[in-house]
Amino acid sequence: MSPKNKLQVDIVIPIFNEAGVVEQTHAHVRAVVDSLPHDFKFIYIDDGSSDGTVDTLRKIANADPRISLLQLSRNFGHQAALTAGMDASRGDMVITMDGDGQHPPQMIPQMIALVEQGYDIVQAQRIEDERSVSFKKITSNLFYRLINIISGTQVLQGAADFRALSKNALDGLRSMHEYHRFLRGMISWMGYNSVILPYHEPERVGGKSKYSLGKMIRLASDAIFSFSLAPLYIGLSAGLGFFILAAAQLIYVLTLWLTGHTERIVPGWSSMMGIMLIASGIIMILLGFIGVYVGYIFQEVKRRPIYLIKGEGQKDGE
Numbered sequence: 001m002s003p004k005n006k007l008q009v010d011i012v013i014p015i016f017n018e019a020g021v022v023e024q025t026h027a028h029v030r031a032v033v034d035s036l037p038h039d040f041k042f043i044y045i046d047d048g049s050s051d052g053t054v055d056t057l058r059k060i061a062n063a064d065p066r067i068s069l070l071q072l073s074r075n076f077g078h079q080a081a082l083t084a085g086m087d088a089s090r091g092d093m094v095i096t097m098d099g100d101g102q103h104p105p106q107m108i109p110q111m112i113a114l115v116e117q118g119y120d121i122v123q124a125q126r127i128e129d130e131r132s133v134s135f136k137k138i139t140s141n142l143f144y145r146l147i148n149i150i151s152g153t154q155v156l157q158g159a160a161d162f163r164a165l166s167k168n169a170l171d172g173l174r175s176m177h178e179y180h181r182f183l184r185g186m187i188s189w190m191g192y193n194s195v196i197l198p199y200h201e202p203e204r205v206g207g208k209s210k211y212s213l214g215k216m217i218r219l220a221s222d223a224i225f226s227f228s229l230a231p232l233y234i235g236l237s238a239g240l241g242f243f244i245l246a247a248a249q250l251i252y253v254l255t256l257w258l259t260g261h262t263e264r265i266v267p268g269w270s271s272m273m274g275i276m277l278i279a280s281g282i283i284m285i286l287l288g289f290i291g292v293y294v295g296y297i298f299q300e301v302k303r304r305p306i307y308l309i310k311g312e313g314q315k316d317g318e
Contacts, residue, residue, distance in 0.1 A: 008039040012085030015099045016047040032105040042067045045085045048075030071310040079181040080307040095164045103162040111164035120169040121194035124162040
């Protein structure tokens, strides 16, 4: 614990091109935590912003000495930025949240209380209107169903990167150094004592989501290939299935030869080509899966850092 037995809580907020938004986010968070009897520290991580976000954060830091600013050397992605902030945390507890205002800070007191009660992980779960239908919602539901089926780790559907971690859970997460990171899965995999807090997501304070379709696909790819070997088994199962079909075809042809019905053996160009194309497609898919895993292994064995820090923000005049 920090001096005088006051709990030190570090709030980690990754930021990417949120100028004009982060000021409101910080004001909303401060309005909640300033009334709590704990020591708070804000760790903002600039993930390579190009719109003046850093200047805005420096102005906020001049008015609030509890703010630390980490600038990454480029845009490493949301998961890497979160990792950088958690690595910089030295508190008794860490709370991670996004800087767009869609993680309600009103839940922070309840999160802290649950960690104090003995929970290592307090996971916020986004509750969506069942009547609303969107491409993002459909693909998200399909992804969570898939990852929960093919992996040995159950990832909570609607889980956000809005959570509280005890010191014990944070140390466990820090011991996991994989380059391709899916923090929601990694935290579920640890198996620490956890509790779920549902919430309804408010509207963004401003701007637009930085999670493009390409970024969502890359995150889903990291999750699937990092947590499951199912793609390899799919290829192997398909190969086994065609091997059984080939054996059945061979038995059929031998039966016709042995019974003297060779006139029924008619070369089938279309069927042969169909089987060849399907079999070749399966082989190519399997090789593609293997190639992805080899690529992941190649990136892991290089042991490159997950992120690089350009520098820590300084207050004006320092």
